[in-house]
Amino acid sequence: MKTAQINRRALVGGMLGAAGAAAVPALAQEGSTEFQAPVSSSVRNNISSFRMLQWQDYFETTRNGVILVDITSRALHFWSEDQSIYRLYPSSVPLSEELTRRGRTEIVRKAVNPPWRPTPSMLERNPDWPKFVEGGVKDNPLGVRGMYLSWPAYLIHGTHDTRKIGRRSSNGCIGLYNEHVVELYDLAKVGTQVLLL
Structure with a gap:
């Protein structure tokens, strides 16, 4: 063959x-x-x-929907609450284990064209970065949508730099192509369960 x-x-x-x-x-x-x-x-x-992956191996129920982020294979899985919708998205993941957070969290807030403020540790590593970037502009690293997790400064967000997807390229967040984050933003809600493994 x-x-x-x-x-x-x-x-x-x-x-x-x-x-x-x-x-x-x-x-x-x-x-x-x-x-x-x-x-x-x-x-x-x-x-x-x-x-x-199967949601049953990681969650008791799909109440409010579930997101499973697989750091190793650089992919984000989403299942709707009624399990009628499943999506698999390639993602960017943190640059190093030091920047990687694993465990259970949830979406606590969502934003269209979120503004970006680098954390003090990001500015320490990259002193030439701006202290603030307005939402909706091309050089905003959060892309067109952001879903904030219960962990401070951790998000699932879009990116205008498509070279980052499928790579270790973030400072801790999970990045998606803008078209994928728009779809996920509409599917996921505040309270969606999230597990990073």
Whole structure:
């Protein structure tokens, strides 16, 4: 059987589109880009290195919806409260373990075109950074939407710098393509459960 060249961006884009949620089960068919992990593990990986996780392994319920951020595979998973909606988004993750926070939190506030204020530790590491950037401008590192977590200074947000997605590139936050953060912003609500692992 001849192996076709697979374009990762096209594959991920196809999975993330409106029809993408319905297409995910097709990955388990013959000729799939997914492989089954050893029987002792319930985690499956696809060709893009995203681990295909199940909410039941990490949450008791999907009350208010759930977001699972997989730092290792640099992906954000979302399930709606009634589990009728599932989304998988590539993400940026913190630059280092020192900047990485793991554990349970929740969305406590949402903002369209959030303004950005670097933390004192960010300014210490990067003294040439501005102390404030208005929301809605191209050089704002929070992009077009921000979802604030219960941990101070931690957000799930968009980014205008698309090179950051899929990389260790943030100062602690989880970044998404702007078009993906707009979709997630509309799906998630204040009170959505979040787990970073």
